[in-house]
Amino acid sequence: MNTSGFMAAAVNPGRRFSRRRTAGQTLSGLAFIGPNFILMIVFWLFPVVFAFVLSFTNWDLLSGLGGIEFIGFDNYRSLPGDDKFLRSLLNNLYFTAAVVPLTVILGLAAAVIIHEHVWGKKVFRLVFFLPYISNIVAVSIVWSLLYRHYGPIANFLRVIGIEHPPSFLADMKWALPAIIAMSVWMQIGYACLIYSAGLQGISKDLYEAAEIDGINRWKRLTLITIPLLRPTTFFIVITSLITSFQVFAQVQVMTDGGPAGSTSVLVFYIYQNAFRFYRFGYASAIAVVLFVIIFLITLIQWIYQKRLASDY
Amino acid sequence: MKTLSRTRAVMVVITLILLLSGPGIIFAGGTGEQEAKQKTEEEHIHLVFWGGLPPENGPQELVDRYNELNPNVTVEYVRYVNNDQGNVRLDTALMAGEQIDVFTSYGHPRREQRVSAGMAADITDLLKEQGVDLIRDFGPGARPNIVDGRIYSVPTIVLVRFLAVNKDMFDQAGIPLPTEWTLDEFIDVARRLTHGEGAEKVYGIIGDYNTNINLFLENKHGTDPWLNKDGDASLWTKESDFRRAYQMFYNMMYRDKSMMAWEDVLSQRLTDSAALAAAFFNGRSAMMQTGSYMLRNIKDPVQYPRGFKVGFVPFPRVDENQSQYIAPVEPHDDMMVNPRSKYKEEAVRFIVWYAKEGFDPMIRYGRLPLYQEYDKDHVAAVLAEGAEELVDPESFAANVIGVVGDTIIEPRSVPDRNVLDRIFRDESEAYYLKMIDLDTLLNRLQKQFDEVLASEK
The missing domain is CATH 3.40.190.10 (Periplasmic binding protein-like II)
Structure with a gap:
């Protein structure tokens, strides 16, 4: 009696009665997801489409919706000639190229060490994970204090014999590496947690067999752990790639894109154009470029994941 | 089965009604409410x-x-x-x-x-x-x-700009508060007021992002000294006073060390007026470029405790014999x-x-x-009121209440000012951090400003 509609439809596909019921169910299904869907349209789909449309205009917010004037591809055309955009893109690539590998390597190391230790696993995992769930603005402020000229880090460097330590955030060469270091520190916990889950999925038999064969620890890591964690690594790389392209808060709080524009990244440049210069059209065009970059990364993920799925 | 589908039908209808009226509630609700309010009020x-x-x-x-x-x-x-x-x-x-x-x-x-x-x-x-x-x-x-x-x-x-000074430091150094002075005298006074080393060092002046060369040139050239008469091009490489003013700050930072080096300003985050004020009231500098907006902090010894009287000094003249003195009043x-x-x-x-x-x-x-x-x-x-113990009355009367000049600053309309401000800030910073030399700085400013100004025409 209480066979659900889905089952009924599957069992008796030909009967008129059930077809009517299927229609009713589709409707009630839609009704249930409807509210969610409407909110998604209002707060997600509409802004996305609107930003895309805006990228072909020179809208300045103040002139209202009536002031939207289409200028074709002009925004996109001026991108390659905009030194500040290119610099932000380069800085972003630099940031990504440093943060992603460091996060993966250090996250894996942390996970393996914690995994092999018998005691305090949960505590250590939590300690590593805390920065990831901490408020990024608060963390950024604390780190800018650490990086001060007479701050703990510089003083430590003085103690160990470096007479003139860099003044990190105030130095055009050091500001971005300083932000990278802090971002890696925040991300390790995330990578560590995912790796920990991955490690638990590796059968102990393999390690026991390796031990019987007299294989040393390093080889166990390189021949068993790392290859079997490939899907996990892949997942972490993709997600960190995407988040690293969206880096913003650290830059905004710690350096405001400075000194002299040396830490400007894509999202920061978007923010600057939109909310400081009121160039919403241009900012949207950069946002579309960012979207394309992230979309390409996701595309690679899809293709690769399919291949992975067929491998196992 | 029948009852079940009926309940379901009722639910569907209710949800649909809610759904269809949903956007109406979101978009129309506000005005209806307002109209009702208006009637009662x-x-x-x-x-x-x-x-x-x-x-x-x-x-x-x-x-x-x-x-x-x-x-x-x-x-x-x-x-x-x-x-x-x-x-x-x-x-x-x-x-x-x-x-x-x-x-x-x-x-x-x-x-x-x-x-x-x-x-x-x-x-x-x-x-x-x-x-x-x-x-x-x-x-x-x-x-x-x-x-x-x-x-x-x-x-x-009226927004009045001035230099707030630590009167005790001036007294100790035997320097009377200047009532009319020039950039050269300013450089000299800053040097004489600088003493100490390391974290204890007292600077003649500390600059933040708001302490820029334009403010020191306004009394001769008027507002936005870099803008030409027609407002369609900049004067960075054409007017020698810019070179002079940049060199002045640079020399004060690195030759006289009477102005905090820009790297230290950044690393100590003295980039905004609140942080700068805190440093000034802590006695870390003898002078501070500021304006009447700072009076509420000057009058607040609880938040900004200090052991000295605040004096007020006008901006130094660019040249001793310049044809007019434009008061920094806006x-x-x-x-x-x-x-x-x-x-x-x-x-x-x-x-x-x-x-x-x-x-x-x-x-x-x-x-x-x-x-x-x-x-x-x-x-x-x-x-x-309540400032008697905190400020030097004479200089307060002369440079805050009764500022005199041949004329006052008349703002000019400049398109995309925020963009220009940012270019100016970033490039000046690169120069103060010794990443580019003065010629490169002025050329870059000239080029980028002209591009922005031209694109708006």
Whole structure:
């Protein structure tokens, strides 16, 4: 009696009665997801489409919706000639190229060490994970204090014999590496947690067999752990790639894109154009470029994941 | 089975109704509510006033007093923070039709932007009804508030810029507070006031992002010294005073070490006026470039404890014999009416009272009224209230209350000013951090400024 509609439809596909019921169910299904869907349209789909449309205009917010004037591809055309955009893109690539590998390597190391230790696993995992769930603005402020000229880090460097330590955030060469270091520190916990889950999925038999064969620890890591964690690594790389392209808060709080524009990244440049210069059209065009970059990364993920799925 | 499907049908219908009316509720709900409110408040007018000052620094007291005097009106003060985010919030609220009747814009770039975007009502006739003659009442500095013969805003204060100094340090060094001086004397005084080493060092002056060379050139060249007469190109490489001013700061930083090196300013985060003030009151520098907006901090020994009297010194002249001295005084704090306000007349009445009569609570916190009939002695007395022990009265009277010059700063309209400001800030920073030399700096500024100015034509 209480066979659900889905089952009924599957069992008796030909009967008129059930077809009517299927229609009713589709409707009630839609009704249930409807509210969610409407909110998604209002707060997600509409802004996305609107930003895309805006990228072909020179809208300045103040002139209202009536002031939207289409200028074709002009925004996109001026991108390659905009030194500040290119610099932000380069800085972003630099940031990504440093943060992603460091996060993966250090996250894996942390996970393996914690995994092999018998005691305090949960505590250590939590300690590593805390920065990831901490408020990024608060963390950024604390780190800018650490990086001060007479701050703990510089003083430590003085103690160990470096007479003139860099003044990190105030130095055009050091500001971005300083932000990278802090971002890696925040991300390790995330990578560590995912790796920990991955490690638990590796059968102990393999390690026991390796031990019987007299294989040393390093080889166990390189021949068993790392290859079997490939899907996990892949997942972490993709997600960190995407988040690293969206880096913003650290830059905004710690350096405001400075000194002299040396830490400007894509999202920061978007923010600057939109909310400081009121160039919403241009900012949207950069946002579309960012979207394309992230979309390409996701595309690679899809293709690769399919291949992975067929491998196992 | 039947009952089940009926319940389901009922649920579907209810959900659908909710769904279909949902957007209606979201989009139409507001106005319906407002109409209802309006009906009940026909006799009682509710004005919403957005401003950038903390309510406790004057606005709340002022608004309370107005409400007391006008029982049929309630003005509600809403504070927005006058920074990028705060201004975007104000602009979107205005666009979205939120109830804002009166708002304050800070600085002429924002005012111009809003006027040209149609976000300020034309209040020419309403002001006339209230007996206001903008130029007569607020002086020639109010001229830029009139656009093509129509008035869209009322400037309410004069912003006075000066150097605040640590009087004790001047006394100890045997230097009298300068009343009229030149850039060369300024360099010399800064050097003589510098002493100590490391974390204990006292600088002649510490600069932040607001302490830029343009402010030191304005008294000779007027506002935006880098802009040519027609406003379509810049003068960075053409006017030798820029080279001189940049060199001055650079030498003070690295040769005399009388100005904090830019790297240290950044690393100690002394980049904004609040941090700079804290350093100044802590006795880390003898001078600080600032303005009347700092008076509320100068008068606040609880938040900014210090062991010295604050003195006030004018900006040094660029040249000893320059043809005119333009006083660093600028009309500011423009009051505007939302074109969508239902109570424009009431709003203008409030603005006129605000600017002409009710301004005392604001004066106490360092906002000097622009209204020409405001009694200067009264202003001085209100300002000095509670500051007797904190400031040097003579220099206060001469350089804050009674600034004199051949003329005052007349703001010029510059398109994309925020973009230009950022270019100026970034490039100057690269020079102060020794990443580029002076020629590169001036060439880059010239090129980038001209590009922006040309693209707007």
